[in-house]
Amino acid sequence: MTTVSIEAARVGERIPSGKLAMWWFLASEIMTFGGLLAAFVLRRFAAGGWEDQAAHVSTRIAAFNTLLLVSSSLTLVQAHAAVKADQRNRVAPYLLCTIVLGLAFLAVKGYEYSGEIAHGFTPSAGPFWSFYYGLTGLHALHVLAGVIVNAALYVLVIRGRLWPRVQQRVEYAGLYWHFVDIVWIFLFPLVYLS
Amino acid sequence: MSQVAVVTHHAHEETSFWRKYVFSVDHKVIGRQYLTLGLCMALLGGATVYVIRWQLAWPETPIPLTSWVPEPAMYDGQLDPSFYNQLVTMHGTIMVFFVAMPILLGGLGNFLLPLMIGADDMALPRLNMMSFWTFFTASAVLLSSFFVSGGPAAAGWTGYPPLSANPEYTGVHGGMNLWILALALEFASFLMGGVNFLTTAINMRAPGLSFFRLPLMVWMQLTAGVLFLLSVGPIIGGAVMLLLDRTIGSGFFLPERGGDPLLWQHLFWFFGHPEVYVVLLPGVGAVLEILPVFARKPIFGYRTIVYSTIIAGVLSFVVWAHHMFVAGIDPRLAMPFSITTILISVPFAIMTFAMIATLWGGSIEFRTPMLFTFGFLITFLIGGVTGIFNGSAAVDIFIHGTYFVVAHFHYTLFPTVFFAGFAGIYYWYPKMFGRMMNEALGKLHFWLTFVAFNLVFLPMFVLGIGGHMRRIYNPLQYDFLKPLAPVNQFITMAAVALLLSQIPFILNFIGSLWFGEKAADNPWRANTLEWSTSSPPPHGNFATVPTVYRGPYEYSRPGAAQDFLPQTQPLPTGAAAAGA
């Protein structure tokens, strides 16, 4: 008669629960953003492009923001790599970089919004602007949520708490963060380039 | 097979009152919380029926017992048309999102899923607690909308814009925003729940419990979880758009601002139809658990039922436009959607026939859960076959938006939530609370409910065929509806009887907590894992992790010592031959 832990005895915990849960959540998120994007694309086709309204967004600022977000994905995945290599002292700096890049993204976004609103391009300025604020606003909220999660992880890491569990959480937070990045990868051409 | 003892190292049991009964992470407590809140909301949803039905039977006459309701909702017991619309809206919203889902998924699902798979708790217990308290907040927000100026939402539970998108069209301002917020919170709550269910069922199964040994209730909860997660996204997006239209003047759904109202309907029903099955499947799951136990027979065609469920789930994503045949969609779209809709009857027919075939050659004992199961079979059959009328685009031209539709979906949802739900409650109450419910009161409850239910909703088909529209404050405005007034009056009397028929249940549910007979661990002599632990199960559910040797429905197996064979019980010899 041997004694084993409950996790070991379960059938098939091949994928850690946290990761599996995160992917199910992301599946739902894909549908949320996807539904909005589909609505945007269809309505835009139907209305002939809304080019007069779309001409007023700043591609340059958005391209810079894309760079910020893609780079933040890199730093977070590097943090994950450091976790896996058990290089604890490299995790915190990478997390900090991710947080700063995320905040920078939000700051740039805020600057962009304020300029547009100052020029009268509010959400009621036309359907393009409704979708613009709806899509980028919901995305920005997701970025904000990600920044908060990353900041919590950063605090845990620099205090050296919960180390084994933080390892996994860096990976799950990364999944979420990269998903938000992917959403932006589609938002950028949809809103700014076409 | 070597014997392996497995220690459970779940978190230590919380002992303070707040952590044990209120902010508990124990799935059993959370399940009971969901169940209780759902039943309380059902009382409220039922109360709305009384006012709605009275108004339909005797329009614009004072409604007894309501003179306390303040203006402008009611004028000394006389109903305001706007408040009528609000009650209709709240009835639908409450019953679908705040009764059906918490009872069947939140309540039965949460309580049973870990027990049935031999787990000590959900995979993510704290997420589970958050799910419940988010739902609680959602309920509070929804109820608070009754008390804001302008009253609650009045655009129907489907919230079609522009009616819902511009406050001027209904006169409802804050209440509608609260409605959207409440739904968003509710979606978030069940999103957390769904993620948790799926993760738990995939990761936490006991040793030996392969997918095809899972109780069908688990399969149904799993499928429901997948359907919910994959369908809820577009409506969350839609809710965001609707809220922005109402608050910051955006133009998603309002044509005068360049929006498109039909878009909402598509997003809503893309979610709405899978949502029907999210509610339906757990109810079917309860019935599928109860049938074999009280017929003492294996469920007929286990795998066939599982495959049918999956097919029905897949099909449910490609039928949504049948709610919109006359809504202004391209008429050519109606044909494919009509075909998929009617085809969905095939997997459900297979499931129903499998349930019936389970009875064949059984030894059927009509305890209360089995009575409700029979009630479910017969009434749900009516709900199913009348769906064919709605699914046929040609017939739908006439019956869309009439009481035929109302009768149809009450014949699907009421059996699911109440017949199957009550069956489940009577069946699992001993496991939940450690006491048996009273059998005589239970049987009384069944017969009263069954008769009254049919007296309410069968005549509604007559109303529908007569062309009676839904959501009409005063049907006597129309000459062609005047001859139907006696039918309306009959339905109202039956509806009051249906409401009163729930009194035995309430007495039984509350009274049995203290006065019920103490329940044995396995009072129904059932096979599934939840019956192999004590009633109610301890914190952590199982003293040792159970090992599963066979499927869940091995009843009356030749050569076995008893007429049931629990999943955990090893056979002395030839264990390998035990069923799949």
Next chain:
Amino acid sequence: MGGWFPENISSFGAAIDDVFFLIYYIVGFWFVLTTAVILYLGVRYRRRAGHPAAYVRGDRWRELSWILIPAAIILVLDLAIDAAGARVWESVKIHLPPGDVHLIVTGKQFEWLVTYPGADGTLETADDFVANNELHVPVGRDIRVTLRSQDVVHSFFLPNVRLKQDALPGRSIDVWFNVNKPGEYELACAELCGFGHYTMRAKLIAHSPDEYAQWVRDHEPHRTAEAPSA
């Protein structure tokens, strides 16, 4: 059963009712059969001492055929229902005839505005006129109606014609019908459109063609000398 329907007065109403009855008889048969089987099994196999349950798992094709063959029959019947319904749906909603009389019906909270073409027979000209909550049509003519809405979603419902179509703001949706019996009937709104939804009632008045022409003449805003052709 048939008596519960509102009286049918349209050319395609009978076809819709026929599909209804086709489905009614098919599902009625299945419902009676299935319920009878359920009740029979419930009585026949009730628990009795000395009658243990049989052990049938239903996982062999031989056993499964008991449920799969009926399901296959249902599949065939489903397709038959689809086919029958498709023809009717096409004739009502897809292949619209050009129409002998063309009207515009606009829903708004809480009335129906009916625009008539006036003497020249064409809409959106100066001699158009509007009648509130009165839909006058000639009997035996194809009526084409363009549905619009000024505010929220309404639903144009003629119970006696078996016709229903939502009127959406921002879109124009065409429907047609042909009334074969003169008389006064009702036009209802069948989509919740606000607190006055239940009052959004109009009359459908079917005239003989001559009477209809006379009615149009009587209501034109500026009478013209030439006699409109009836």
Next chain:
Amino acid sequence: MSDESRFPSYVAIWSWLVALLVAALFCAYVPFGKALAIFLIFTLAVIKAFLVARHYMHLRTEGLLIYAIAGVPVLLLLGLTLALVPDIIFRR
């Protein structure tokens, strides 16, 4: 999670992402004609998303279940979008 070394490094992926971003901007400013430009830009976006998902989200080492969880919603969305084309774009 065994042999991660056979995949390109995270920094290499990042360089690709930046290069594709520049390429997309290039497509937007060079007068290709609207249809071609949009086609190219969205092809580039799909490639970028694929790179992030495969490498940063580690789909490269995941099993069938995770692929299914990520892929089924995408298929559903395509279905939803296609079904809405007649109503929203070719509206009456």
